[in-house]
Amino acid sequence: MIELLLIGIKVVVVTLIVFALPLPLTYIERKVAGHIQVRLGPYRVGPHGILQPFADMVKLMFKEDIIPAKADPWLFRIAPVIAMVPAFVVFATIPFGEKVTLPILNYEVNLYISNMDTGILYILAIAGLSVYGIILGGWASNSKYPLLGGLRSSAQMISYELALSFACIGVVMIVNSLSLVDIVKAQSGWHWNILYQPVGFVIFFIAGLAEINRIPFDLPEDEGTLGAGYHAEYSSMRFAFFMLTEYVAMVSMSILIVLLFLGGWDGPAFLPGIVWFLLKVAMLIYIIIWTRFTYPRYRYDQLMSIGWKILLPLSLANILITGLVII
Amino acid sequence: MAEQIFFFVFAILAVGSAIAVVSLRNPVHSVISLMVCFLQMAALFVMLRSPFIAVVQVFVYVGAVLVLFLFVIMMLDIAKAGMERFVSGGKLWVIALLGALLLEMVLMISRSRLSAITAPAAGRLTGTVREVGEALFTKYILPFEVVSLILLVALLGAIVLGRKELR
Amino acid sequence: MNRNHYNFDLNGLLKKVFFVDLIQGLFITFHYTFSKTITMKYPDEETWIPYKRFRGLHTLNKNKEGKELCVGCELCQKSCPTQCITVVPMQDTTGKGIADRVAYRWEINLLRCMFCGLCEDACPTEALKLGREYELAGTSMQRHLLTKEELLAPQAVPAEFEGGVIVKARLGTDETGIKVVPDMSVQKRWW
Numbered sequence: 001m002i003e004l005l006l007i008g009i010k011v012v013v014v015t016l017i018v019f020a021l022p023l024p025l026t027y028i029e030r031k032v033a034g035h036i037q038v039r040l041g042p043y044r045v046g047p048h049g050i051l052q053p054f055a056d057m058v059k060l061m062f063k064e065d066i067i068p069a070k071a072d073p074w075l076f077r078i079a080p081v082i083a084m085v086p087a088f089v090v091f092a093t094i095p096f097g098e099k100v101t102l103p104i105l106n107y108e109v110n111l112y113i114s115n116m117d118t119g120i121l122y123i124l125a126i127a128g129l130s131v132y133g134i135i136l137g138g139w140a141s142n143s144k145y146p147l148l149g150g151l152r153s154s155a156q157m158i159s160y161e162l163a164l165s166f167a168c169i170g171v172v173m174i175v176n177s178l179s180l181v182d183i184v185k186a187q188s189g190w191h192w193n194i195l196y197q198p199v200g201f202v203i204f205f206i207a208g209l210a211e212i213n214r215i216p217f218d219l220p221e222d223e224g225t226l227g228a229g230y231h232a233e234y235s236s237m238r239f240a241f242f243m244l245t246e247y248v249a250m251v252s253m254s255i256l257i258v259l260l261f262l263g264g265w266d267g268p269a270f271l272p273g274i275v276w277f278l279l280k281v282a283m284l285i286y287i288i289i290w291t292r293f294t295y296p297r298y299r300y301d302q303l304m305s306i307g308w309k310i311l312l313p314l315s316l317a318n319i320l321i322t323g324l325v326i327i
Numbered sequence: 328m329a330e331q332i333f334f335f336v337f338a339i340l341a342v343g344s345a346i347a348v349v350s351l352r353n354p355v356h357s358v359i360s361l362m363v364c365f366l367q368m369a370a371l372f373v374m375l376r377s378p379f380i381a382v383v384q385v386f387v388y389v390g391a392v393l394v395l396f397l398f399v400i401m402m403l404d405i406a407k408a409g410m411e412r413f414v415s416g417g418k419l420w421v422i423a424l425l426g427a428l429l430l431e432m433v434l435m436i437s438r439s440r441l442s443a444i445t446a447p448a449a450g451r452l453t454g455t456v457r458e459v460g461e462a463l464f465t466k467y468i469l470p471f472e473v474v475s476l477i478l479l480v481a482l483l484g485a486i487v488l489g490r491k492e493l494r
Numbered sequence: 495m496n497r498n499h500y501n502f503d504l505n506g507l508l509k510k511v512f513f514v515d516l517i518q519g520l521f522i523t524f525h526y527t528f529s530k531t532i533t534m535k536y537p538d539e540e541t542w543i544p545y546k547r548f549r550g551l552h553t554l555n556k557n558k559e560g561k562e563l564c565v566g567c568e569l570c571q572k573s574c575p576t577q578c579i580t581v582v583p584m585q586d587t588t589g590k591g592i593a594d595r596v597a598y599r600w601e602i603n604l605l606r607c608m609f610c611g612l613c614e615d616a617c618p619t620e621a622l623k624l625g626r627e628y629e630l631a632g633t634s635m636q637r638h639l640l641t642k643e644e645l646l647a648p649q650a651v652p653a654e655f656e657g658g659v660i661v662k663a664r665l666g667t668d669e670t671g672i673k674v675v676p677d678m679s680v681q682k683r684w685w
């Protein structure tokens with residue numbers, strides 16, 4: 001009974017945290033953007049603009065929810081939800097640490113909702129579903145640019161999911177398990193996978209950026225040529241759902257990279273594991289934001305040739321070499 | 328008990344969405360229904376204690392195949408596609424064929440030993456990946472390789488068809 | 495890559511493989527992240543004082559003895575391309591002006607003014623100057639119809655002040671609009 005209760009509590013806590021995360025993330029992203037561009041970023045709402053995300057949230061909630069007359073009303077309404085749900089469901093099997101003992105109750109708690117046998121596969125499979133929201137949102141808007149955004153998104157997803165999964169296989173081969181907890185355990189004591197799988201790490205990072213639609217691969221929402229792309233027709237909370245999805249995807253991708261390649265919660269003992277874990281994730285999120293405001297966007301044909309002609313063969317070669325070394 | 332309730336929920340949703348796939352007029356809506364159907368199938372696989380198959384189902388069918396479906400269908404003129412008949416010409420022989428197929432399936436199921444599966448399988452969800460892998464690469468290595476060869480042939484065929492100079 | 499020459503460019507290849515250019519780019523932006531920002535915290539904390547040449551809100555000046563310089567010659571009214579100035583002269587022997595003719599009414603409709611400065615150039619006595627106030631947005635029409643009394647009041651930035659600095663400021667709002675009040679005591683250069 002207490003087990004069930006605990007799972008319930010964990011689900012609620014994780015969902016709430018993940019729901020709230022985009023608030024600070026939008027603020028950080030805008031601040032980093034500002035300073036990279038020698039600006040100050042948001043400054044007026046609250047000290048150093050710290051309340052800006054709340055102001056934005058209120059603004060988004062009270063905006064008019066516009067559904068274009070020629071849109072497919074049912075799909076148009078449901079697409080943001082289709083995008084958002086997988087982004088959250090992914091967290092069901094993401095471990096944040098190993099056991100901790102609750103201070104007052106003296107009860108051991110696992111810092112994950114479930115340790116699935118097929119953890120990494122599950123995450124990749126579910127995370128891939130988010131793209132439906134984008135495709136359907138683009139199609140249901142019944143307008144040119146969103147449709148192009150949706151098409152781009154589907155092609156991009158197919159191309160990069162392959163490289164992403166193949167990059168994982170190297171890690172799985174070394175660790176001999178698909179479970180994320182086992183993968184992290186195998187890396188304890190500085191045996192981080194990035195040292196054994198540098199190529200895999202680079203491929204995973206690049207393909208991951210493409211998978212979560214971040215610059216330099218954010219072609220589905222290319223402001224320059226598509227005018228916001230797949231969510232061009234969205235406004236109000238439905239637009240906010242898409243934004244939420246994007247930020248949650250960024251967090252889960254950073255977490256995934258940390259778990260697979262950067263040793264998860266492994267680190268020098270003077271800090272508890274969860275702190276190391278959060279530090280690493282924060283660092284990766286910063287790097288992702290940093291790259292966003294450093295690089296221009298790739299052209300679409302460049303995107304495709306990077307995916308199919310460089311990343312995919314490289315990841316296959318990586319698997320081959322890893323296999324040879326293991327044997 | 329709880330398991331049976333879940334089973335019926337998933338099963339009814341799966342059958343319902345499968346019917347929706349063929350009855351909906353809008354191809355994009357059909358694809359969505361197909362996605363729902365596949366997800367329910369995955370859930371049923373989990374209930375059969377094979378999470379690996381379930382995940383692969385989601386990964387391959389929902390994650391990749393259906394995205395390609397959508398990619399193609401999104402290019403269609405939906406208004407026109409919605410008006411088209413699935414089977415042109417007389418319908419009678421189609422219905423007869425379907426009836427025969429249904430009869431055959433009912434017969435097959437009633438005669439086979441499939442009913443044995445309804446007994447709850449071993450209540451274990453861990454270690455299945457390893458078992459699947461081992462079975463695939465030892466006992467069933469020949470079918471596995473044959474299947475991959477067939478897929479390779481299909482792949483090559485598609486490439487040859489797609490090349491402009493050879494057409 | 496140029497396909498016509500077959501020189502094997504090892505250096506370039508290594509650069510690509512190790513993302514040298516990309517990482518250099520990252521370092522450049524990282525450097526900017528911690529460099530001094532060039533934007534100012536307008537209007538809450540800082541505001542920009544323009545140079546003397548700036549053409550902002552009009553002022554009517556007085557001479558050193560405190561006499562009105564405007565002699566009501568109506569030249570500004572004639573020269574204004576948008577006809578937004580209205581001058582009605584009158585005779586005055588009380589000595590509040592520098593001559594025995596002063597402006598009875600001197601009104602300007604800022605909604606039509608385009609701050610071209612022709613009125614300033616036309617003025618023979620240098621009574622009219624375009625000052626350095628530029629926060630002219632308001633919520634009522636009345637705010638933009640200024641009269642002689644309002645224009646005679648000294649502006650926050652004195653005419654002799656060189657300008658070209660950032661000063662401390664405070665954002666003030668009233669029912670007619672927004673006014674940013676500069677505090678000239680704390681000045682800093684922009685660069």
Ligand code: SF4
Nearest residue numbers: 574607608610611613
């Ligand atoms: S600045 Fe130009 S437009 Fe404005 S009052 Fe003077 S002459 Fe007229």
Ligand code: SF4
Nearest residue numbers: 564565567568570617
């Ligand atoms: S402001 Fe100058 S130009 Fe205008 S009426 Fe007065 S003296 Fe003449």
